Amino acid sequence: MPRVSGRRLRRGEDDGAAALATQFDLFPVRPVVDVLDPVTVVGPRTAVEHLVRVRLRPNDAPHLIFHDRHGWYCEAHGPSCAAVALARDAVRDTAG
Numbered sequence: 001m002p003r004v005s006g007r008r009l010r011r012g013e014d015d016g017a018a019a020l021a022t023q024f025d026l027f028p029v030r031p032v033v034d035v036l037d038p039v040t041v042v043g044p045r046t047a048v049e050h051l052v053r054v055r056l057r058p059n060d061a062p063h064l065i066f067h068d069r070h071g072w073y074c075e076a077h078g079p080s081c082a083a084v085a086l087a088r089d090a091v092r093d094t095a096g
Contacts, residue, residue, distance in 0.1 A: 031056045031083070033090040052087035067091070 032055040037046040050067035064075040065087035073089055074081035 029057055031086055032062075033086055035090055035094055049079060050087070050091045052090055054083035054086050054090075063087075 063083035
């Protein structure tokens with residue numbers, strides 16, 4: 001039986017969480033990942049190896065993901081941003 005907000009649901013009790021989860025499954029939002037040319041965007045003297053723009057939701061601002069001597073990181077959120085993993089996978093898929 002699922003736990004919701006620290007309490008157990010009784011049989012027949014519904015708080016709408018299951019309906020909400022089902023609704024999200026009906027319309028999955030796929031992130032848009034664009035692999036960009038770092039020399040064109042940043043400049044000819046850049047040390048950036050990979051530059052990726054990731055838009056997680058249609059109306060959100062894009063995340064700009066860099067891969068350089070510092071590793072993979074989001075310009076706004078750092079290396080722990082969820083968009084970093086998507087960018088890394090996109091670069092791996094285009095390379096191989």
